[in-house]
Amino acid sequence: MQQVSVGLVGLGTVGAGVARILTQHADRIARRAGSRIDCKWAVVRDLNKKDRRAEFEGVRIVDDVRRVIDDPEVAIVVELIGGIDAARRIVLDALAAGKHVVTANKALLAEHGPEVFAAARAADRAVAFEASAGGGVPIVGAINVGLAANQVQSLAAILNGTCNYILTQMTQEGIAYDAALAGAQALGYAEADPTLDVDGTDTAHKLAILAQLAFRANVKTADIPREGIDRLDLADLKYARELGYTIKLLAHAKLAGGALELRVAPSLVRNDAPLAQVHGPYNAVRVVGDAVGDTFFHGRGAGMMPTASAVVADLIDVATGRALLTSRVLDFWSAASPAVPLLPSSRSLRRNYLRFLIADRPGVIAAIAQILGARGISIASVIQHEPAEAVGDEPGPVPLVIMTHLAVEEDLREAIREIDGLDVVRAPSVRLGVEE
Amino acid sequence: MQQVSVGLVGLGTVGAGVARILTQHADRIARRAGSRIDCKWAVVRDLNKKDRRAEFEGVRIVDDVRRVIDDPEVAIVVELIGGIDAARRIVLDALAAGKHVVTANKALLAEHGPEVFAAARAADRAVAFEASAGGGVPIVGAINVGLAANQVQSLAAILNGTCNYILTQMTQEGIAYDAALAGAQALGYAEADPTLDVDGTDTAHKLAILAQLAFRANVKTADIPREGIDRLDLADLKYARELGYTIKLLAHAKLAGGALELRVAPSLVRNDAPLAQVHGPYNAVRVVGDAVGDTFFHGRGAGMMPTASAVVADLIDVATGRALLTSRVLDFWSAASPAVPLLPSSRSLRRNYLRFLIADRPGVIAAIAQILGARGISIASVIQHEPAEAVGDEPGPVPLVIMTHLAVEEDLREAIREIDGLDVVRAPSVRLGVEE
Numbered sequence: 001m002q003q004v005s006v007g008l009v010g011l012g013t014v015g016a017g018v019a020r021i022l023t024q025h026a027d028r029i030a031r032r033a034g035s036r037i038d039c040k041w042a043v044v045r046d047l048n049k050k051d052r053r054a055e056f057e058g059v060r061i062v063d064d065v066r067r068v069i070d071d072p073e074v075a076i077v078v079e080l081i082g083g084i085d086a087a088r089r090i091v092l093d094a095l096a097a098g099k100h101v102v103t104a105n106k107a108l109l110a111e112h113g114p115e116v117f118a119a120a121r122a123a124d125r126a127v128a129f130e131a132s133a134g135g136g137v138p139i140v141g142a143i144n145v146g147l148a149a150n151q152v153q154s155l156a157a158i159l160n161g162t163c164n165y166i167l168t169q170m171t172q173e174g175i176a177y178d179a180a181l182a183g184a185q186a187l188g189y190a191e192a193d194p195t196l197d198v199d200g201t202d203t204a205h206k207l208a209i210l211a212q213l214a215f216r217a218n219v220k221t222a223d224i225p226r227e228g229i230d231r232l233d234l235a236d237l238k239y240a241r242e243l244g245y246t247i248k249l250l251a252h253a254k255l256a257g258g259a260l261e262l263r264v265a266p267s268l269v270r271n272d273a274p275l276a277q278v279h280g281p282y283n284a285v286r287v288v289g290d291a292v293g294d295t296f297f298h299g300r301g302a303g304m305m306p307t308a309s310a311v312v313a314d315l316i317d318v319a320t321g322r323a324l325l326t327s328r329v330l331d332f333w334s335a336a337s338p339a340v341p342l343l344p345s346s347r348s349l350r351r352n353y354l355r356f357l358i359a360d361r362p363g364v365i366a367a368i369a370q371i372l373g374a375r376g377i378s379i380a381s382v383i384q385h386e387p388a389e390a391v392g393d394e395p396g397p398v399p400l401v402i403m404t405h406l407a408v409e410e411d412l413r414e415a416i417r418e419i420d421g422l423d424v425v426r427a428p429s430v431r432l433g434v435e436e
Numbered sequence: 437m438q439q440v441s442v443g444l445v446g447l448g449t450v451g452a453g454v455a456r457i458l459t460q461h462a463d464r465i466a467r468r469a470g471s472r473i474d475c476k477w478a479v480v481r482d483l484n485k486k487d488r489r490a491e492f493e494g495v496r497i498v499d500d501v502r503r504v505i506d507d508p509e510v511a512i513v514v515e516l517i518g519g520i521d522a523a524r525r526i527v528l529d530a531l532a533a534g535k536h537v538v539t540a541n542k543a544l545l546a547e548h549g550p551e552v553f554a555a556a557r558a559a560d561r562a563v564a565f566e567a568s569a570g571g572g573v574p575i576v577g578a579i580n581v582g583l584a585a586n587q588v589q590s591l592a593a594i595l596n597g598t599c600n601y602i603l604t605q606m607t608q609e610g611i612a613y614d615a616a617l618a619g620a621q622a623l624g625y626a627e628a629d630p631t632l633d634v635d636g637t638d639t640a641h642k643l644a645i646l647a648q649l650a651f652r653a654n655v656k657t658a659d660i661p662r663e664g665i666d667r668l669d670l671a672d673l674k675y676a677r678e679l680g681y682t683i684k685l686l687a688h689a690k691l692a693g694g695a696l697e698l699r700v701a702p703s704l705v706r707n708d709a710p711l712a713q714v715h716g717p718y719n720a721v722r723v724v725g726d727a728v729g730d731t732f733f734h735g736r737g738a739g740m741m742p743t744a745s746a747v748v749a750d751l752i753d754v755a756t757g758r759a760l761l762t763s764r765v766l767d768f769w770s771a772a773s774p775a776v777p778l779l780p781s782s783r784s785l786r787r788n789y790l791r792f793l794i795a796d797r798p799g800v801i802a803a804i805a806q807i808l809g810a811r812g813i814s815i816a817s818v819i820q821h822e823p824a825e826a827v828g829d830e831p832g833p834v835p836l837v838i839m840t841h842l843a844v845e846e847d848l849r850e851a852i853r854e855i856d857g858l859d860v861v862r863a864p865s866v867r868l869g870v871e872e
Binding site: 298325330 | 585725732741
């Protein structure tokens with residue numbers, strides 16, 4: 001049986017998982033790849049940090065990536081260091097040296113997809129990236145191959161396990177954001193600096209990738225309007241739940257009248273929808289295709305072995321030769337693709353959850369309803385919740401929750417601005433979209 | 437751009453859907469296949485039955501399959517006639533003539549997988565079968581490619597949309613089986629003769645296929661213990677629901693101590709498990725892999741366009757050349773595969789739902805508990821329900837529901853036999869397994 005030599009760049013959590021599958025299950029992998037996949041090299045940043053030779057017998061552990069790129073025996077370079085600049089250099093150098101590339105690097109693809117795939121085409125090599133979105137959920141293959149007969153109409157996804165874990169804790173245990181984040185960090189579900197997760201950037205990276213696959217959209221992360229979960233108030237999760245909704249951090253993409261709507265934001269999902277049932281550090285993707293209708297994919301979003309599962313699936317796909325055929329045909333991030341225009345976020349149309357903190361006085365609801373009505377925004381329901389504690393003689397302010405029917409974003413923004421300017425409104429309002 | 441000519445054998449619901457995608461979305465399909473997929477031929481049984489030339493412009497509609505098989509231009513034959521004997525002949529003839537084959541025929545693969553794939557290997561042609569299990573859910577590709585790094589540990593699936601529609605109606609609307617079946621027939625979800633659906637045969641065909649993919653098991657349908665939904669009593673759905681479970685017709689496969697447990701049976705699924713949330717004519721598959729953990733795939737299980745979506749995905753996979761690479765490597769139904777022994781059903785271990793109809797008299801529960809206990813079967817809970825109407829002076833019999841802890845199947849069968857022989861037991865008992 002033929003042998004395919006692989007160089008792993010990065011031997012962190014995922015890299016170690018990949019090395020473990022390749023060494024402990026070599027026969028199984030060979031049977032499915034049609035050749036023995038030999039993990040010949042592993043590149044680490046600091047050779048002195050930890051002696052890992054015993055753990056990965058037969059793997060040459062070095063700190064110089066050129067050893068891998070200059071080795072003519074190596075057919076596939078696996079980039080697992082994350083980040084953008086160094087990873088970009090390694091991927092481009094590997095392609096220039098005639099290697100195929102497997103990467104889990106969503107930031108790299110989201111920011112430099114066109115450059116990476118132009119280099120892949122020039123070298124006639126595959127870049128495989130199943131692990132870059134959805135963790136262990138094989139969503140990249142599902143869109144590229146399994147659902148290839150379809151024009152995807154819309155896509156809604158939970159793509160960040162850290163955020164979903166935090167939201168699940170907040171929803172199920174009634175814990176506030178800061179405490180839930182601290183718990184996630186203690187369990188290893190959130191990093192010491194969780195900014196890129198909780199502010200929606202990581203989700204936007206992954207959405208940029210899925211939008212390329214499903215819609216051939218060539219968007220950068222900065223093109224995607226995004227909100228994180230870091231300013232979510234526990235009260236809104238509770239009020240939403242009373243209305244029959246769960247709040248999830250969603251990546252949303254939808255074709256609407258020839259334009260593509262993209263967004264990352266905490267959104268209300270009906271409790272009985274599959275996305276609302278995604279708990280803890282899981283990921284899930286709902287894809288609606290014009291032929292297949294709605295499909296739903298669910299699994300672990302991150303972690304050592306689930307991500308390694310996706311990376312090794314890519315190694316097998318490259319070793320069989322399939323990945324190169326896919327790369328050649330699908331022309332990822334090609335300038336030749338017809339560009340899908342993005343829908344300006346001001347034009348997006350959706351139902352909304354609004355919460356105002358108002359003075360407990362007659363006429364306030366009427367004033368708010370009048371401002372919404374003047375901009376053509378219909379109200380589906382109004383619930384006035386229990387007031388906060390009184391301050392002296394003045395009764396405490398009252399949370400007022402309004403669900404709207406479909407509203408155009410810019411009309412809604414103007415209405416909210418006007419409402420927030422009323423002297424009976426006690427705090428900036430909260431607005432969350434509803435995912436249909 | 438190159439052209440690939442296709443012959444469709446069968447122009448029923450799914451065939452018409454395939455022709456529609458190929459003709460109405462030719463450019464899209466070409467972009468993803470790397471060649472134009474031309475639907476050159478469609479073979480129907482009776483040319484006089486319906487004139488379909490206007491509907492499928494450019495497609496030559498004939499009633500002789502040899503026209504397709506003898507056409508050297510045709511590269512791919514799509515078999516969509518269903519059934520076994522004629523379909524087998526067409527598939528083998530097409531392979532012998534050097535064509536690739538796409539088929540949605542689960543019965544054919546479940547019964548003649550070894551012969552079909554031996555012929556494919558001899559001809560070095562691909563047989564692609566995404567539509568044979570799971571309808572629009574791309575589960576075949578997920579197991580073969582997306583999860584290829586894993587040893588699948590277990591699989592639990594809803595694979596028959598007709599049964600799931602009927603069970604959903606029974607559960608949600610409280611309709612008895614016969615009425616729910618009639619409703620499904622009226623809506624086109626069930627055929628005039630629904631036997632193969634409702635008795636579990638269709639699910640067993642699909643499980644035989646998934647068991648080959650996930651475990652390299654070479655089983656015939658007859659090897660799979662199966663029960664259908666046709667004898668389910670509404671009362672059991674209701675009692676199960678009160679205990680926190682939903683009853684679904686499940687295909688179940690699990691590696692246990694080196695042996696493979698296979699089963700098709702109505703089973704209790706916890707209400708909060710994703711499989712319990714699968715409603716109406718949908719299919720879903722839960723796959724647990726050793727690296728990825730648990731994954732879940734959900735979508736429409738049948739119908740014109742969802743199934744056509746899977747068939748056209750296969751056409752694209754064949755046209756790109758990927759399907760042949762997959763066929764060559766994965767060696768489907770090969771005699772060279774190491775055989776996985778099947779676990780005898782008498783040795784299977786699971787929790788159970790038991791319902792007895794007993795005389796409303798002191799000591800009966802103790803007698804039943806004693807029989808179970810004598811065979812080492814522990815009781816998790818006992819609920820005595822409202823009695824049926826009295827008959828004369830005799831009080832009506834009482835339904836007694838017992839949930840057991842894990843029990844070995846043959847112990848349980850013996851205990852049930854003994855209990856059913858008690859003179860205080862008024863009807864044969866009901867037993868349903870619990871899916872963990």
